[in-house]
Amino acid sequence: MQDALRQFKADFFQALAHPTRIAIVEQLREGELSAGAIIERLGIEQANASQHLAVLRAKNILMNRKAGNQVFYSVRDPLIIEVLDIMRRYFHAHMSEVLATLKAIDKADKIRR
Amino acid sequence: MQDALRQFKADFFQALAHPTRIAIVEQLREGELSAGAIIERLGIEQANASQHLAVLRAKNILMNRKAGNQVFYSVRDPLIIEVLDIMRRYFHAHMSEVLATLKAIDKADKIRR
DNA sequence: GTGTTATATTCGAAGTTTCGAATATTGATC
DNA sequence: GATCAATATTCGAAACTTCGAATATAACAC
Numbered sequence: 415m416q417d418a419l420r421q422f423k424a425d426f427f428q429a430l431a432h433p434t435r436i437a438i439v440e441q442l443r444e445g446e447l448s449a450g451a452i453i454e455r456l457g458i459e460q461a462n463a464s465q466h467l468a469v470l471r472a473k474n475i476l477m478n479r480k481a482g483n484q485v486f487y488s489v490r491d492p493l494i495i496e497v498l499d500i501m502r503r504y505f506h507a508h509m510s511e512v513l514a515t516l517k518a519i520d521k522a523d524k525i526r527r
Numbered sequence: 528m529q530d531a532l533r534q535f536k537a538d539f540f541q542a543l544a545h546p547t548r549i550a551i552v553e554q555l556r557e558g559e560l561s562a563g564a565i566i567e568r569l570g571i572e573q574a575n576a577s578q579h580l581a582v583l584r585a586k587n588i589l590m591n592r593k594a595g596n597q598v599f600y601s602v603r604d605p606l607i608i609e610v611l612d613i614m615r616r617y618f619h620a621h622m623s624e625v626l627a628t629l630k631a632i633d634k635a636d637k638i639r640r
Numbered sequence: 641g642t643g644t645t646a647t648a649t650t651c652g653a654a655g656t657t658t659c660g661a662a663t664a665t666t667g668a669t670c
Numbered sequence: 671g672a673t674c675a676a677t678a679t680t681c682g683a684a685a686c687t688t689c690g691a692a693t694a695t696a697a698c699a700c
Contacts, residue, residue, distance in 0.1 A: 420546035420553075423614055428544035432688085433533035436540075440533075449647060459690065464648055469687095474621065483646050483697055493617045497610055501536055504606045508587065545658085562677060572660065577678055582657095596667055596676050 429473035434458060435466050438487075439475065443495060446479070446488035542586035547571060548579050551600075552588065556608060559592070559601035 430436060437456055441447060447455075453463045467487060470476040477490045489495060543549060550569055554560060560568075566576045580600060583589040590603045602608060 417546065419618065420549045422618065423549050424544050424546045426614070426617075427540045427549075431537050431541035431544045433530065433537045436533045436536050450645095453647095460647075461649085461690065461692090462688085465688080468648075480697095485647060491617065491620060493613060493620065497613050497617070500606060500610050500613060501539070504539075504604065504610070505532065505535060507604060507606065563675095566677095573677075574660065574662090574679085575658085578658080581678075593666090598677060 425473055429469055429475050435470055438466060438470065439489060442487060442489045446486045448484040448486050538586055542582055542588050548583055551579060551583065552602060555600060555602045559599045561597045561599050
């Protein structure tokens with residue numbers, strides 16, 4: 415039982431363990447959006463967006479609602495937003511590491527070029 | 528910048544995206560423990576524990592302190608515990624899914640046997 | 641029906657994570 | 671220094687994740 419609970423928690427974290435999926439959830443902070451609107455705002459490939467949406471759906475982080483041609487997504491439970499808010503405080507507290515990540519990315523970019 | 532921040536968040540979630548690592552952080556809820564104590568409580572392989580601890584260290588979720596022969600680990604920021612507490616509420620709210628996970632695991636077990 | 645738009649799924653290649661077995665390091669004790 | 675105990679690292683195989691390209695499905699409009 416303990417194990418199942420931990421697996422469930424791990425799955426939840428896994429679902430959020432990708433920058434694109436974080437971005438999707440953040441876009442849905444203020445309410446529902448169609449898949450198309452999310453794709454447009456994030457400027458990502460349609461197939462890729464759809465795959466990430468599928469992950470978030472599978473883990474019940476998002477709900478969806480079909481309206482004719484379109485599918486509207488929304489965050490299923492406000493507690494998820496609450497988790498992200500706490501994370502925001504966490505990031506403020508550890509901004510120096512965020513900056514280190516930023517620098518590392520920048521450096522990697524320079525090497526790549 | 529937005530991207531780096533999202534990467535940082537994703538890394539954080541990734542770090543917690545494993546049942547063993549969740550278990551480790553939960554063990555450290557009440558305070559620090561030596562690596563050996565964690566291994567003993569969780570009943571896992573020494574090398575495996577050490578690898579998971581390395582992941583949690585790398586993402587700055589845990590701190591460590593050397594005392595002679597031993598290394599004591601602790602959760603670096605109480606906000607992390609706070610995140611887990613919110614998660615706990617989340618899991619209570621979605622207990623039915625936890626149970627579904629439980630049943631799925633049980634089924635997989637039966638097939639494996 | 642045909643065509644069009646919105647979204648989902650499948651495929652395969654490249655990259656990442658996980659594990660245990662083996663080995664290395666570090667500090668304490670004799 | 672030799673030995674022992676605690677912890678970390680390295681290695682390679684297996685499993686999982688990610689991507690874009692291609693294809694499928696579904697709903698609407700004509």
